[in-house]
Amino acid sequence: MEKKMEEKLKKDFEKIVHKKNPTSKFVKDCVMAFVVGGLICDIGQFFMNTFLSLGIPKEDVSYYNAAVMVFLGAFLTGLGVYDDIGKHAGAGSIVPITGFSNSIVSPAMEFKREGYVFGVGAKMFVIAGPVLVYGISSSVIVGIIYYFLK
Amino acid sequence: MDYIRAFIVGGTICLIGQILMDKTSFTPARILVSFVTAGVILGAIGIYDPIVEYGKAGATVPLPGFGYALAKGAIKDVKEMGIIGAFTGGIKATAAGIAAAIFFGYLMAIIFNPRAKS
Amino acid sequence: MAEKKLGLQTVKLKNPPSIISTSSIVGPKESEGPLREYFDIKLEDDLFGEKSWEKAESKMVREAVRNAIEKAKLKPQDIDYYFGGDLLNQIISSSFAARELQIPFFGLYGACSTMTESLSLGAMNIDGGYSDYVVAATSSHFCSAERQFRFPLEHGNQRPPTSQWTVTGSGAAVLAKKGNGPYITYVTTGRVMDFGIKDANNMGAAMAPAAADTILRHFKDTGFDAKDYDLIITGDLGKVGRDLTVDLVFKNGYDISSNFTDCGVEIFDLENQDVHAGGSGCGCSAVVFCGYLYNQLLNKNLKKVLLISTGALLSPTSTMQGESIPGIAHGVTIERMG
Structure with a gap:
């Protein structure tokens, strides 16, 4: 490429690429995310209702529910199903707590070959770690602010 | 009725995530982080309560619900124990989910091996 | 010189x-x-x-x-x-x-x-x-x-x-040193080119400028043109990068659209194999050349090929630090004599 042409193309390249980019299946993606996300929440609702009908106190039901949903996400990840769901559902299976579970289990499985301490143990949080860091830190801030405003 | 409401609220939260993924350069990890943090903030200022009231599992199962539980827990413990509650409340309220994720994560890693995608 | x-x-x-x-x-x-x-x-x-x-x-x-x-x-x-x-x-x-x-x-x-x-x-x-x-x-x-x-x-x-x-x-x-061919007759070594693409999910676009530059350089240095080749084939640009390369080369005065393709486009069935824009990786141009192209050269279905493997010189660290993705492309002319 001639120097002048190269500089011109470099400047325009973002626009050229943007024009050539395939249109993402945006509408289909959104429908899938909505439907799968909704269904996962309905599964959660089913467990919630079941635990309530078993006589578990209302304030404890959320603990049971979290544990069961996390187990479900972990088990489907282990079976190799969750990544297939995710391929189609996108955010629909990332945003529910089952997706949080998937983001912990998948690296744990993947890095088993690097050993149980630095592989499974350390890599478990490569994706989900930030969620805990930011979630817990902001809840601490909320608690402190509440203490002074109360 | 519960199921329809949970479906709509949960589906909508996921839909917002999908729009962010397709229209911005948000990676899955960033979506998780922002949704949890958003849940904490919305929980703290009281906006998330009516959503949970209406959507039930549709609001608690998605990650903003996790953030909501963190904020609620922190506030509850501050009420009961003072300033130290800011440090104990969040994790206490979400302990079941976190411990389950760690324990089952480890367990699944022992039992299963990753497979190639097709 | x-x-x-x-x-x-x-x-x-x-x-x-x-x-x-x-x-x-x-x-x-x-x-x-x-x-x-x-x-x-x-x-x-x-x-x-x-x-x-x-x-x-x-x-x-x-x-x-x-x-x-x-x-x-x-x-x-x-x-x-x-x-x-x-x-x-x-x-x-x-x-x-x-x-x-x-x-x-x-x-x-x-x-x-x-x-x-x-x-x-x-x-x-x-x-x-x-x-x-x-x-x-x-x-x-x-x-x-x-x-x-x-x-x-x-x-x-x-x-x-x-x-x-x-x-x-x-x-x-x-x-x-000796053999019945096909022979490697020309080698065009690429420069590292970076047009500022940062999206690690769009490597084809990141590498296209390097591919286009090496093709153009090869033409200028040797005096060849697209019509001197039976096939000009890049390594792993995929569909997006292939189209961009044709475009960039055309803007510089050469039309390669009639005999140009990409190994990443050829190795998979893009419609039915769920590979999105196509294949990538070192192995992509390696197996397409060592398998398909070499066979076609031996069988005289192809006489002269310009093979240009393309590389994206990023690392997980550079991506996380927000660096753009530099690309490189090396060309070799492979031909049968007589």
Whole structure:
């Protein structure tokens, strides 16, 4: 490429690429995310209702529910199903707590070959770690602010 | 009725995530982080309560619900124990989910091996 | 100016080395693609009987090299040099294969441009009179690349439409001072080009400027034109990068659209194999060349080919630090004489 042409193309390249980019299946993606996300929440609702009908106190039901949903996400990840769901559902299976579970289990499985301490143990949080860091830190801030405003 | 409401609220939260993924350069990890943090903030200022009231599992199962539980827990413990509650409340309220994720994560890693995608 | 140099970036080989044999190994997905009949070994198991993806990839390289040497009716000790590299940290697939093969080894890193990088250096080495036989080889593996550059395999992420599918495969070629061809006649070495693309899910766009630049440089240095070639084929630009390259070359005054394609577009059925924009990885141009193109050259369906493997020179660290993605492309002319 001639120097002048190269500089011109470099400047325009973002626009050229943007024009050539395939249109993402945006509408289909959104429908899938909505439907799968909704269904996962309905599964959660089913467990919630079941635990309530078993006589578990209302304030404890959320603990049971979290544990069961996390187990479900972990088990489907282990079976190799969750990544297939995710391929189609996108955010629909990332945003529910089952997706949080998937983001912990998948690296744990993947890095088993690097050993149980630095592989499974350390890599478990490569994706989900930030969620805990930011979630817990902001809840601490909320608690402190509440203490002074109360 | 519960199921329809949970479906709509949960589906909508996921839909917002999908729009962010397709229209911005948000990676899955960033979506998780922002949704949890958003849940904490919305929980703290009281906006998330009516959503949970209406959507039930549709609001608690998605990650903003996790953030909501963190904020609620922190506030509850501050009420009961003072300033130290800011440090104990969040994790206490979400302990079941976190411990389950760690324990089952480890367990699944022992039992299963990753497979190639097709 | 150097005796064998032509123009700015091209070398004309005085005694063109002959490619006397090639070998290709591919994974299960590639075995279902449109080029399946041209590959020597088709794996049914991505692990190749090994315990990790990395071990499997290294075994693929080892077997591809061994097989190519055997097909040339030679022994590993007949080979003077082994030029090779791959995508894994510190090119372990290649160096661990070299540990077994015990051929003097030059380890290369050119990301996915390694096939033509190794062919270039091997050809110049023979032409320079430093060797009688060299082997050029490279590899990539979907699973080992995925865990190094992207997500764990079981993570439920969604690939954007510009993303590409890393080819599981390894290709090796034996070059000799004497032989019946096809011959490597010209080598055009690329510059590193960066037009500011930062999206690691759009490597085709990141590499297109490098591919276009090397094609243009090759034309200027040699005086050739698109019509002098039966086929001009890039390494792993995919559909997006291929179209961009045609566009960039056209804007510089050459029309290559009639006989230009990309290995990443050819190796998979883009409609039905769920690979989005196409194949990628060192193994992509390696197996398409060592399998399909070499066969077509031998059968005289193709007489003169310009092969340009393309590489994206990023690392997980550079991506996280917000750096743009530099690209490189190396071209070699491979032709039958007479």
